[in-house]
Amino acid sequence: MNKYAVIDLETTGHTPAKGDRIIEVGIVVWSEGKIIEKYATLVNPEINIPRFITNLTGITDEAVSDQPTFDEIAAEIRGLFDNAYFVAHNVPFDMGFLNEEFKRVGLPVIMQPVIDTVELSRIMLPQAPGFKLGQLASWLKLQHDDPHRALSDAYVTTYLMSHLLKIIDSLPYETIKQLEQLEPKLKSDLGVILQNRADSLAFSTNHRDDLEIFRGIALKKQHLKPKALSNKAVSFGEIMDNFYQNEGELAYVMPAFELRSGQREMSEHIFDAFQSKRHAIIEAETGTGKSLAYLVTALFQAINYDERVVVSTHLTQLQSQLVEKEIPLLKKILPFTFQTAIMKGKQHYLSLAKFEQTLRSLDFDNYDIILTKAIILIWLTETSSGDIDEIQLPSSGERFFRLISTEAEGGLDPNSPWFTRSFYYRAKANAQRADLVITNHALLCANMTSETPLLPSFKKIIIDEAHHLETTASKHFGLSLDYLSIQKLLQSIGCLENNSWIKKLAEYDPDISIICDEYEWDKWWQEAKEETDGLFRYIFHYVEKKQSTHIAINDIGRFQYRIQSEGLDQGWEVIIEMVNRISFQLRDLIHILSRILKIIDQKRLASDYWEEVKWNMERLQRVLDGLENYFIKNLAEDEVKWIEIDAFGARNAVYLFQEPIDIAQLLHHKFLIHKDSVIMTSATLTIKESFSIFKERIGIKEGEAIEKKIISPYTYQDQVQLMVPNDFPHAKYGKMESFIEATCEAIVSLAQITDGRMLVLFTSYDMLKKAYALLRDMMEESYILIAQGVSSGSRARLKKNFQTFDQAILLGTSSFWEGIDIPGSDLSCVVIVRLPFEPPNHPVYDAKANYLKKTGKNPFMTLALPNAVIRFKQGFGRLIRSSTDRGIVFICDDRLMKAKYGNYFIDSIPNIPIHYNSTKELMEIAEDWL
Known part of the structure; x- marks a missing residue:
């Protein structure tokens, strides 16, 4: 069969069983590399089309009023699929909808073989930025004249399918045979x-x-780049003169180049710090570059001083951006050759040894794991x-990847056949040879305490997003444990009765099997599982019983309980007894594994x-040490321990x-x-132009660092208006209803002025949920409400959805205060609902506040206020991302104007017009200004 019927439907909704109907059909029939037939029609659904669908497709009730009903055209549509593959971008939707309609009008349903171009794109285009039809069309430069119209979408799906089939026709024999093993479980x-x-x-x-075949797996051929032997001598002044001028090298390769004096100033300050071997703290405002x-x-x-320099970023996404965007640009214009390497933790790299093992076992794989294996097989021919x-993996696939990452292989034996092809060890080797290594704060902090270096040696480092270093280091030097990760660990090791790792190990060698039986592996494993479940259920119950004064609620809705040595009671003694029992069982399991290790040796x-x-x-051993450190070891004065529970989740959803x-x-x-x-x-x-708080927290002594603030090139005076209402109800803890209502009314009014295009920042998830429910009732259907934790998807997905719709409002909490860039007219207004103070009963804040009091410091001025000001600056910075952006920052919290500390916030952002009115x-x- 080499005929493909490619379909796209536009409908009034997603559920035909609830009365939704088709409003447009587009079909393209493709055979032997050519389009042989096309079919397109509007359909009268005999019901009203929702306004949202009209906004999305442009199809109105009037446009379909004189069109045929589905009953009248059903037989003609059904005939187009005879002896053809049924192809759609999301087959379950199009085929499911069409078959429901065929059943309704008495025609046989479609039973042909299918090709789902979403699934096939995920497999054959693993490095695509997204898998919506519009995203793929843009990425592959496929002509897409009329998105969200049926025939245009069907044409684009046809071109996409053709592209995907060509990729299959370029794959090597080994990859094809492995895909054949996986194919029965694909859609x-x-x-x-x-x-x-x-x-x-x-x-x-x-x-x-470009490929090599090794142990039956097709891999992209790899080459270690030789280090450049020599470079032409050039002075730093020459670089600056050639780089930072309107006719310079940067302007030559960047069409939208704008000369920014702050950019050169920053380069020169860093050079001075390097030359004088001093530290430097540089606040570079938005737009500095x-x-x-x-x-x-x-x-x-x-290059000039033959010494490696490291750059560290907070998020791995920025690491990738530097390597994929900025570094290629600099390779074009700098008058010397250089090598860069990116270095991440072991959990980011695929273990080929582990992946090879999983390819042998398919019996118990669910759909997501089968799809993940298919994706990785293609990716290995490219990466x-x-x-x-x-690449993007399905959610279960991400969990599966942890089992086949380099972290999961422990330390790869140099005698392993995969050692010379290990991605992680190759990354380390490349980093060792690189002039510039780009890493992240988490790996940098891990490198500080690791017995074996995780990064090559260096003496000079640039830490970008440095305001995150304190938090990342605190987490790294601390501890986190949770029920689910411990149970997953025990489950992944398994017992002899299930199809587990330990059973396969026992079957591999009879002596191993004897050890497992003799030392009662299954007994200790089962007891460890049951005791762990019992422990975490008891902790959940223990925290739940505590009075509300001991409990804080974080921004994702978890209850938090801080452990204090003076408050430990009889219930805590029970917990310690349970931990002691689990320690005993874990030690037994470790002992059995040590005996097995001797046999293998x-x-x-x-x-x-x-x-x-x-x-x-x-x-x-890590779990054992963690439990004993947390529960058995006495609480030190300079540490904080707390427990979080998902109050409305499972009764063992506990995090330590x-x-x-x-x-x-x-x-x-x-x-x-x-x-x-x-x-x-x-x-x-900075806070009020001062670095003192940052230096104190990060461990930099007075006079140890150069301090510079680089002013933004943007004309904030002309680009931003800051507005604070003076007539909002007072916001009281526990009595927020009136304040939330006033906030929602303001959001609705602003939305009408800005056509949506709003980012609303909350300090608590609870307030966000209440506002979302209220706004949904208050707003017209034409506005799309997208809310963190309510709408499904990651932060990046929610941002993309926000930018997709013309009239959208995005509600976010903690992670949306920074790192979200929405330039241009996509964002016209940022609403800050409350000044971002941490709850005073947050465990870490509470512990730090008490610690500061003991040293004679004011916790509000040295902790609460600085944290809130930095967060406020981040939220404010979401609005203006280019010199042409314009918009409003609307702050619902009038403490900005009335409280004595309000000027700390105002003096920490650019000088802009402030309106304090009704x-x-x-x-x-x-309205006048926009």
Whole structure:
């Protein structure tokens, strides 16, 4: 069968069983590489079309009123699918809807083989930025004249399918045969297509030069780049002159280049710090172009002085952006050659040894895991890095990847056949040879305490997004444990009665089986599982019983209980007894694994098994150490421990946390004093023009660092209006209803002025949920409400959805206060609902406040206020992301104007017009200004 009927439907909704109907059909019939037939019609649904659908498609009630009903055209549509593959971008929707309609009018349903281009795109285009039809069309440069109209979407789906089939026809024999093993559990019927490709390759001598086949897996050929031997001598002044001028190299390769004096100033300050071997703290306001500013200097230093420089970012996404965007740009214009490498933690890299093992076992794989294996097989023919951040996996696939990451292999034996092809060890080797290494704060902090270095040696480092270093270091030097991760660990090791790792190990060698039986593996494993479940259920109950005064609620709705040594009671003693029992059981399991390890050593069994046993022993030991440190060891004065429970989740949804209260001394002794130059930069480091709070928290002594603030090139006076209502109800803890109602009314009024395009920032998830429910009732259907934790999807997905719709309002809490860039007319207004003070009963805040009191400091002025001001600056910074952006920052909290500390917030943002009036007057000002 080489005929494909490609369909797209527009409908009044998603559920035909509830009365939704088709309003447009587009079908393209494709065969032998050509379109042989097309069909398009509007359909009269005989019901009203929702306004949202009209906004999306442009199809109105009037447009369909004189069109045929589905009953009249059903037979003609049904005939187009005879002897053809049924193809759609999301087959379950289009086929499901069509078949319900066929049943309704008495026609037989479609039973043909299917190709789902969403699924096939996920497999064949693993590095695509997204899998919506519009995203793929844009990425592949497919012509898409009329998105969300049926025939246009059907044409684009046809071109996409053709592209995907060509990729299948380029795959090597080994990959095709492995896909054939997976195909029965996929949605798309690819059996015949894969078989045809395999047949064409069976006697072919035409192999791809870019691939190698190793142990039956096709891999992209890898090459370690040789280090450049010499470079032409050039001065830093020459670089600056060539780089930062209207006719310079940067302007030549960047069409939208704008000369920014702050960018050159920042480069020069970093160079001065490097030359004088001093630390530096640089606040570079939005629009400075700090990434290029620090990269230019870092690369010059590395090449001219033959010393490695490291750059660390908070998020791995920024790491990737630097490597994919800024570095290629600099390679075009800098007058010297250089090498860069990206270095992440082991959990980011695929283990080929682990992946090979999982390919042998398919019996118990669910759909997501089968899809993930298919995606990885194609990705391996493309990737040089093996870094999972290159691709998007389904949610279960992400969990599965943890089991096949380099972290899961423990330490790969140098004698393993996969050692020379290990992505992680290749990344380390590349980093060792690189002039510039780009890493992240988490790996940087792990490197501070690791017995074996995770990063190559360096003396100079630039830390971007440096306001996150304190929090990341606190988490790294602390501890976190939770019920689910411990149970998953025990489940992944398993018992002899299920199809588990330990059973496969026992079946591999009879002596291992004897050890497992003799030392009663299953008994201790079962008891450890049951005791862990009992412990966490008891902790849940223990926290739930505590009075509300001991409990805080965090921004994702979890209850938090801080452990204090003076408050421990009889219930806590029960917990300690339970922990002691689990410790005993975990020790027994570790002991049995140590006996197995000896057998593997003595009999010289496969190194893969040795690595796995060692890794599982280490994982169990980490849990054992964690539980004993948390519960058995006495609470130190300089640390905080707290428990979080999902109050409305499972009765064992418990999370344990421990952090040092003051990270400054640790950072100073373990990091700062060992480096020549540490450059810390961010857009949000100062409070009222001062770095003193940041220095104190990060461990930098007075006079130890150069301090500079680079002013933004944007004309905030002309680009932003800040508005504060003076007539809102007073916001009282526990009595927020009136305040939330007034906030929602203001949001509705602003939405009418800004056509949506609003980001609303909350300080609590509870307030966000209440506002969302209220806004849904108050707003017209034409506005799309997108809310963190309510609407499904990741932060990036919610942002994309927000930018997709013309009239959208995005509600967010903690993670939306920073790192979300929505430039241009996509965002016209940022609403800050409350000044972002942490709840005073938050465990970490409470512990730090008490610690500060003991040292004679004011917790509000040295902790609460600085944290809130930095957060406020981040929220304010969401609005203006380019020199042409314009908009309103609307702050519902009049403490900004009335409280004595309000000027700390105002003096920490650019000087802009501030309006403090009634809500009605503010709306008039907003309308006139926009």
